[in-house]
Amino acid sequence: MTTSDVLAAPGAASDTPEAAPGARQLWRRLRAQRAALAGVAVIVLLVLVALAAPLLAALEGQDPDAYHASAVDSALGGVPVGSFGGVSADHWLGVEPGTGRDLFARLVYGARISLGIGLAATVVQVVLGVAVGLAAGLGNRFLDNLLSRTTDVMLALPTLVFAIALLAIVPAGFPRPVLLVLVLGLLGWGGTSRIVRAQTLSLKSLDYVAAARLGGAGRWRIARRELLPSLAAPVVTYSALLVPSNIASEAGLSFLGIGVKPPTPSWGQMLSSATTWYQADPTYVLLPAGLIFVTVLAFTALGDGVRTALDPRAGTRLRAVARGRKGARP
Amino acid sequence: MTLLTRFALRRLLAALLVLLVLSIAVYALFYVLPGDPARLACGPKCTADQVAQVRTQLGLDDPALAQYAHFLHGLFAGTDISTGVGTEHCGAPCLGFSYQNGEQVTSLLAQRLPATASLSLGAMALWLVIGVGTGVLSALRHGGITERLLTAVTLAGNAVPVFIIGILLMLLFVSVLGWLPFPSYVPLTEDPEQWAWNLVLPWLSLAILESAKYARLTRSSMLDTLSEDHVRTFRAYGVRERSVIGRHALRGALPPVIALTALDLGTMFGGAVLTESLFGIPGLGKSLVDSVRTEDLPVVVGLVLVTGFFVVLANAVADVLYAVADRRVVLA
């Protein structure tokens, strides 16, 4: 055994492992992407704002629910007094037309609803999706068929329509934000479940899982050591992209007047009332619209960055191109 | 029977089963579970007498299974229903009676369909032309600025809600530039020119993001095809690059685009809720929001079923179209 095959030191092929990176490595790869980094910065800022909402409102000296009749011109139908929607030292971002409520305070409180519901719904979706997907992938044919068809239906149904319908039949007394989380969560686990099932099935058929079975490893040990680590990457990637779509759904429902009920401030609901003022007070439209846009975009950029960072092909693509030229072997 | 026909039949049969399951779920959810469905169905303004009448009409005193059977019978064979002032025949597919509107749900929805169809089909034409065209062009010159731009727009489009785009377009074209009127729906049969003119903004709002998605799909599946071995074969036999791309690469890219179009159309037929609400288009989506606000339960249930029908049907059609475009699927 003196030939090159045996003696060639390993590591010559590459220095970037194809294995999915740990949290530290994920961060290192994320850092290399400008868009994702910008997304992270925006998200951190938004989370801080949401957490410190009462503090920020107090700093401005305003309350999100207090009416200020003096700030609007009732002769003109309630248009805010002053330029840019009534921006002043008292009202940093102006006031709401008609009522004169402080926009800055309402917007920072609105961040709590947007982020809170978006993140919590994602958690519900991911937990349900992983459970159903794993059960389908590891279960017998009957269970797999049942769960897969259910998943197909869940995926096919337009979330918004069913969310609207479901929200309509629940008693008004039920706390609205919790209800939104549950409805979005219950309707949105299909994608995660499908990904987890497909991944489980393809992993299950790999030779190294067969080798582990031959080594005497039980079902649980195989799931834990051979399957779950490889499932983490696609699940994290997919859920990172679920967050912005949940935020958008909440905004959409509130926009339709079916989401969070007033007076709780929510961006979607502000936008909905702003559409009637869009000609008289464009600032009032642009603020919540811009915030929703930026938030969704930031989470999407982060999600896309996570995908690039976790995609094992991303790191090795160049090498694969170089290797592929040599022609596949028999 | 060819393999393809058998595949199509099997797929449609499966769709039918799904619809059946869906109808059971929806029926159970809306009529069996809530506190007093008769009160809900009748609406908030009903008197106790009217509620009692509705209860009999819906058969709510019967066992749940009998209720569902009655409902199914109406769906497939029609039934007679009491309207509160008398009895009238409700032909199949009977989706029930809206006590608030004093009209059958089926005919209510049928009135709403043209607006939704106008919106969906027009937007689809727009996004197919823009999307597939851009996709093909950017596949020809891959790399560079088009690619980055497409990626960025598609990513944004995946998540940014359509009403944000709609509002921004409205601000720009209606308020600032004054080029377009504030959209108000005019039926095609009344005035085709006004119909199109008023739908420009809704079409654009839907198409901007969708066409980015289609451009990216077309582009990536064309590039996938271009990297396949058979494209190399034709290059190695002296076939012009133009026909390698126009014939072989584009042909390979078509199946996913066709399938996605069918899916999107199905979803949009049932669920262009936001666009219709924003622009005040009296379609199925707006009808859903309105009925939820007025708590008109029969209409809500009917809409959910109709939406489910469109979506499940579109899924089956998408699968069959994909198989027609790529026969290998049938064998798998």
Add this chain to the structure above:
Amino acid sequence: MTSPLIEVEDLTIDFPTGTGTVRAVDGLSFSVEQGGALGVVGESGSGKSATAFALLGLHRGSGARIGGSVRVAGVDVLTAGERELRGLRGGLAAMVFQDPLSSLDPYFAIGDQIAEVYRVHHPKASRRAARGRAVEVLDRVGIADAPRRARFRPHEFSGGMRQRALIAMALACEPRLLVADEPTTALDVTVQAQILDLLGELRQETGMGLLLVTHDLGVVAGSVDEVLVMKDGRAVERGPVGTVLGAPRQPYTRDLVAAVPRLGTAEPRGAATGEVLLEAVGVRREFGRRGTRVAAVDGVSLTVRAGETLGVVGESGSGKTTLGRMLVGLLEPTGGELRRPGARSGAGTPGLQMVFQDPVSSLNPRRSIGESIADPLRTAGVLDDAAIVARVRELLERVGLDPDWYHRYPHEFSGGQRQRVGIARALAPEPRLIVCDEPVSALDVTTQAQVIRLLGELQRELGLALVFIAHDLAVVRQVSDNVAVMRAGRIVEYGPAGRVYEAPEHEYTKGLLAAVPVLDPDESAARRAARRRALATTG
């Protein structure tokens, strides 16, 4: 015509990589006369395919840097304009690729694809004439019922028929040179023989030249006049095929020739008389649902004794892999009985282990090789941690790897090294029987020889019994005491290796053995003539 068909001078090809460039071909020169046939032979990474691609200018636009000069049929390939190059491609020189399925457009009928190529070079031909030509060449390459089959799409053809169709496409414009890049690698041995025979006939008939690129020395022996051996992008040796294969001058060529497993040269092995470790009686395995059930293994009976090797040969689809998985308990038989004296049934049977074919998917990419090997020991829970690590290091050393590589990950290793890791993992629980499923078919011929030698050593040392599953008859001959020949789920012939190979009883076995390529060009020609005679008498 006096000018050579191919003239390559000082050819260099550099491929860009992430960090710099890789030189695939380095200062290569050769020429082929009109109507000549050259075999280009080398292991993976030798630059043989890159050279073939350069002949048709297929590296254009790929970013590869090419130096030197290439003239094919009077066309200067590296400087030719687009139009001249298109005329060369397909018109003067046509290429046949390795994988016939992916090399044809799945969406178009095969006849239409050939017609399209024909019309490129004969723009004045009508659609109908081009279709007619397609049917004509399909018929010529032996596609039965060509007018109807021309309307089939590639997935409706078998592997051998697809390769025939590709050759038909090459013939369509009557080129002066045929470049064949591993044309038979994806095919079974009997189909391979048919395709090689076809290429020989067409060459005789049309007088076209042939450049045959392959990793398999047996494939070139009967098909070309001259051989060029390549290694690391350079020419190692060139000469008439009989000389290079019969009396190689260069050490590398000698190693290469020596590593080729041969049908006739097995070491005599003593008959095994050990205890029975595994006995299959009428074992059957079906797949699919009711209505479309297919028996992958259909009533197989065999016996494996301690210390012996049972070889299982068969072509693709013969059920040999399914059988192997049942033997170790990864699959439950749907009929018949498996007796494993002294072992409980089901996967995780301590006495039985497996070595897999694919060196990539058989190791978990997220775990170090040491941990992969240690896994069965940890599951057993007998040894403490230090003892396990010591045992794994010992195993690594035993299979010829550095014990300090314990913490390295699979992607850092070559295919041959990964196969060694797989063997070490199989050895860890001290099994008495290992089932090897195509353990060397993904490896280069020299690596293949090393892994087979390792298995032999381990068997002698540890008294292991082996079930060696492979499609390569010569490899099986080298290692086996007994051989079972499988076809369509059944064993058609079963007996001591010497008897099966030297006096086969079943027609199928005879056909298989006759199709195996041999290194001696004269014998190869004789075999081909025999095959043709057999075909003439039966057909």
